[in-house]
Amino acid sequence: MNAREGTQYDALIVQEVAxxxxxxxxxxxxxxxxxxxxxxxxxxxxxxxxxxxxxxxPKAVPALRDGEAVFQGIRRHDGVIFxxxxxxxxxxxxxxxxxxxxxxxxxxxxxxxxxxxxxxSCEASLAAFGSIVALAxxxxxxxxxxxxxxxxxxxxxxxxxxxxFAIVDAYREMGIEGVTLADTTGMANPRQVARMVRRAxxxxxxxxxxxxxxxxxxxxxxxxxxxxEAGARRFDAALGGLGGCPFAPGASxxxxxxxxxxxxxxxxxxxxxxxxKLIALSRTLPALLGHDVPGQVxxxxxxxxxxxxxxxxxxx
Amino acid sequence: MNAREGTQYDALIVQEVAxxxxxxxxxxxxxxxxxxxxxxxxxxxxxxxxxxxxxxxPKAVPALRDGEAVFQGIRRHDGVIFxxxxxxxxxxxxxxxxxxxxxxxxxxxxxxxxxxxxxxSCEASLAAFGSIVALAxxxxxxxxxxxxxxxxxxxxxxxxxxxxFAIVDAYREMGIEGVTLADTTGMANPRQVARMVRRAxxxxxxxxxxxxxxxxxxxxxxxxxxxxEAGARRFDAALGGLGGCPFAPGASxxxxxxxxxxxxxxxxxxxxxxxxKLIALSRTLPALLGHDVPGQVxxxxxxxxxxxxxxxxxxx
Numbered sequence: 001m002n003a004r005e006g007t008q009y010d011a012l013i014v015q016e017v018a019x020x021x022x023x024x025x026x027x028x029x030x031x032x033x034x035x036x037x038x039x040x041x042x043x044x045x046x047x048x049x050x051x052x053x054x055x056x057x058p059k060a061v062p063a064l065r066d067g068e069a070v071f072q073g074i075r076r077h078d079g080v081i082f083x084x085x086x087x088x089x090x091x092x093x094x095x096x097x098x099x100x101x102x103x104x105x106x107x108x109x110x111x112x113x114x115x116x117x118x119x120x121s122c123e124a125s126l127a128a129f130g131s132i133v134a135l136a137x138x139x140x141x142x143x144x145x146x147x148x149x150x151x152x153x154x155x156x157x158x159x160x161x162x163x164x165f166a167i168v169d170a171y172r173e174m175g176i177e178g179v180t181l182a183d184t185t186g187m188a189n190p191r192q193v194a195r196m197v198r199r200a201x202x203x204x205x206x207x208x209x210x211x212x213x214x215x216x217x218x219x220x221x222x223x224x225x226x227x228x229e230a231g232a233r234r235f236d237a238a239l240g241g242l243g244g245c246p247f248a249p250g251a252s253x254x255x256x257x258x259x260x261x262x263x264x265x266x267x268x269x270x271x272x273x274x275x276x277k278l279i280a281l282s283r284t285l286p287a288l289l290g291h292d293v294p295g296q297v298x299x300x301x302x303x304x305x306x307x308x309x310x311x312x313x314x315x316x
Numbered sequence: 317m318n319a320r321e322g323t324q325y326d327a328l329i330v331q332e333v334a335x336x337x338x339x340x341x342x343x344x345x346x347x348x349x350x351x352x353x354x355x356x357x358x359x360x361x362x363x364x365x366x367x368x369x370x371x372x373x374p375k376a377v378p379a380l381r382d383g384e385a386v387f388q389g390i391r392r393h394d395g396v397i398f399x400x401x402x403x404x405x406x407x408x409x410x411x412x413x414x415x416x417x418x419x420x421x422x423x424x425x426x427x428x429x430x431x432x433x434x435x436x437s438c439e440a441s442l443a444a445f446g447s448i449v450a451l452a453x454x455x456x457x458x459x460x461x462x463x464x465x466x467x468x469x470x471x472x473x474x475x476x477x478x479x480x481f482a483i484v485d486a487y488r489e490m491g492i493e494g495v496t497l498a499d500t501t502g503m504a505n506p507r508q509v510a511r512m513v514r515r516a517x518x519x520x521x522x523x524x525x526x527x528x529x530x531x532x533x534x535x536x537x538x539x540x541x542x543x544x545e546a547g548a549r550r551f552d553a554a555l556g557g558l559g560g561c562p563f564a565p566g567a568s569x570x571x572x573x574x575x576x577x578x579x580x581x582x583x584x585x586x587x588x589x590x591x592x593k594l595i596a597l598s599r600t601l602p603a604l605l606g607h608d609v610p611g612q613v614x615x616x617x618x619x620x621x622x623x624x625x626x627x628x629x630x631x632x
Contacts, residue, residue: 116626154623186612187619189582190541217619218531218575218612219582221538225506250608251616259534266505292566296502296534300567303503303533307470310432 009269013234014257015049015210016042019070020085021254022242024054024061028290032066036073038288041281042239043077046273051083051104051236055091071098081142087118092132102142104180105129109164110153113184117148126170133174144178145171146212151196152187154245161196168203178208180236183223185245186216186252190226197230212236213255215294216245220255221263228269235260239278240285240293256295258282262302275302325585329550330573331365331526332358335386336401337570338558340370340377344606348382352389354604357597358555359393362589367399367420367552371407387414397458403434408448418458420496421445425480426469429500433464442486449490460494461487462528467512468503470561477512484519494524496552499539501561502532502568506542513546528552529571531610532561536571537579544585551576555594556601556609572611574598578618591618 019039023030039052052074058065071084084100086092092103107125108114114122129145136143149156150164168179181200193211200209211227211234213220224235237260243253258278264271282298335355339346355368368390374381387400400416402408408419423441424430430438445461452459465472466480484495497516509527516525527548529539540551553576559569574594580587598614 112625152619155625157620157622186616189579191583215534216612216616217578218537218572219579221534222541222579225538225541245616249615251612256534262533263505263535263538267507296532296567299565300502300532300561303468304473306473309428309471 010233011270012264014271015236016047016257017051017236018238018242020051020054022238024063025244026063026289032069035070039074043080045277048079049081054085055094056087068098071100088128089131092135096139102144103136105145106148108148109159110149110156112155113149113153143176145176146180146182148182148184150181151183154185179204180210180212182212183214186214188223190222193223193226194230197227197232201231206231206233210234215252215255240282241295252294258297259295262297326549327586328580330587331552332363332573333367333552334554334558336367336370338554340379341560342379342605348385351386355390359396361593364395365397370401371410372403384414387416404444405447408451412455419452421461422464424464425475426465426472428471429465429469459492461492462496462498464498464500466497467499470501495520496526496528498528499530502530504539506538509539509542510546513543513548517547522547522549526550531568531571556598557611568610574613575611578613
């Protein structure tokens with residue numbers, strides 16, 4: 001961190017994605033009322049953006065098959081944008097009918113990953129986005145689009161950066177305002193991240209760029225730091241570090257929201273998020289999901305949560 | 317990461333500390349032969365420094381009560397320095413008799429933590445170091461000294477940095493060459509780390525400064541990155557991310573060696589360590605210790621460990 005003391009840091013915007021990228025991989029069904037309760041609770045801790053669900057095939061992602069009921073059941077809050085992930089026109093129509101504030105389209109920079117995930121080529125994905133954008137523009141809903149596997153593909157390995165930025169350019173030419181560069185399976189490193197953020201910011205303003213990191217190889221927060229230093233200001237994160245990668249059993253999922261907010265708070269980077277409330281919420285996850293979650297701060301507490309001095313010492 | 321493409325990075329020296337800071341907290345006894353086998357294996361993957369054990373009271377740290385047998389049983393390798401942690405003169409005498417190449421003295425910057433850990437005041441600890449230094453100088457063994465809780469104390473909270481650097485100055489005035497700043501319970505943040513590394517490097521050369529981070533709040537590798545950027549070149553890390561903090565049950569321990577080496581490799585920072593061998597070694601830990609370990613790369617594999625394309629896709 002090269003900033004000198006006294007530097008005022010820009011705010012870092014956290015988009016909470018646990019209800020979508022976290023829950024989608026959970027093997028145990030989470031009831032619709034519990035999803036709604038989680039999102040409603042997240043809406044009160046200071047987030048301005050929550051990815052609340054997806055409208056993908058119920059066969060492909062059964063854990064999120066109740067997208068309509070979730071979006072229709074959550075309480076709306078001024079200043080909180082509820083985002084829906086959509087892979088295709090049908091998903092976009094479902095999301096709009098359910099009252100999503102923003103659509104997040106997604107395709108992979110990797111042909112192989114896109115075929116595995118979307119069952120079509122990258123070119124076909126991109127071509128299909130045209131009708132979604134037209135629909136969104138008519139309805140007035142916001143638009144973001146994600147480049148998945150932007151930092152590496154679990155099938156192909158390294159991804160040509162020119163390919164990533166050609167997709168970013170195509171998104172922007174279509175009139176999509178927001179762009180997310182996603183490290184889908186946790187292959188990014190800080191040097192690469194800094195370079196790619198600089199290239200992205202030559203194309204779009206900082207408020208329109210989101211970085212989506214996974215902690216699969218332990219580099220999540222180091223990558224956030226590198227991206228923030230390079231000028232990025234918007235980041236996805238999941239409560240408890242939920243999420244994961246089908247190719248890395250036991251490895252961590254998304255970067256953990258409370259660990260990120262704790263880092264920011266310790267460094268003096270404003271996030272607007274109430275960390276104690278967030279930690280309390282994260283501590284409800286193991287009971288909800290039936291397993292431990294990867295986040296660290298919910299286990300360790302904040303720095304200011306001091307411990308009693310051992311008896312022998314306090315007596316001496 | 318502000319380095320531009322084409323930058324040649326300086327090497328990063330990793331001191332492996334799993335045999336000491338990792339094993340000391342393990343509830344299950346690890347047999348002396350298994351400790352020796354672990355250290356012997358670590359000696360062949362490229363480390364130049366291994367903290368192989370400690371000579372503290374067997375009552376205080378029963379898990380490492382076989383320090384003599386371990387140091388006497390390990391194979392020596394040219395170019396590998398075997399370090400022993402010592403809290404007092406008696407420990408130093410035991411370490412020297414056992415053939416340690418370097419003594420690592422330790423005291424806390426926090427009075428309360430030092431009383432809890434060392435059963436004496438900081439002033440008493442420092443005064444007692446005089447006779448250890450004299451003994452070491454007579455014997456020709458190397459000397460390092462650690463400032464524990466340098467970035468925060470679990471009992472006192474924030475630690476006055478002037479206090480930390482007064483201890484560093486005292487170490488140097490005593491003739492102790494190496495100094496470690498230790499984030500004993502994972503309270504450091506990247507901004508603080510960068511500032512403190514800059515202050516430390518006003519006092520001693522980079523090759524004499526070691527940073528010891530724990531991943532208790534998920535910031536371990538982000539702190540390494542900040543320290544490296546500020547000029548630090550030597551870091552402690554533990555295979556598998558072993559270790560821990562008695563005040564944070566379930567939280568991570570030391571930064572994980574293979575996760576650190578993977579980050580360096582991905583960024584082009586030389587470490588001299590054979591990552592595939594290191595990962596293979598880390599994967600033996602759960603069977604040795606009877607529990608899962610926090611490291612991520614041993615679970616997720618390296619970026620280059622690609623996955624087969626799902627059948628439906630490869631057939632299409």
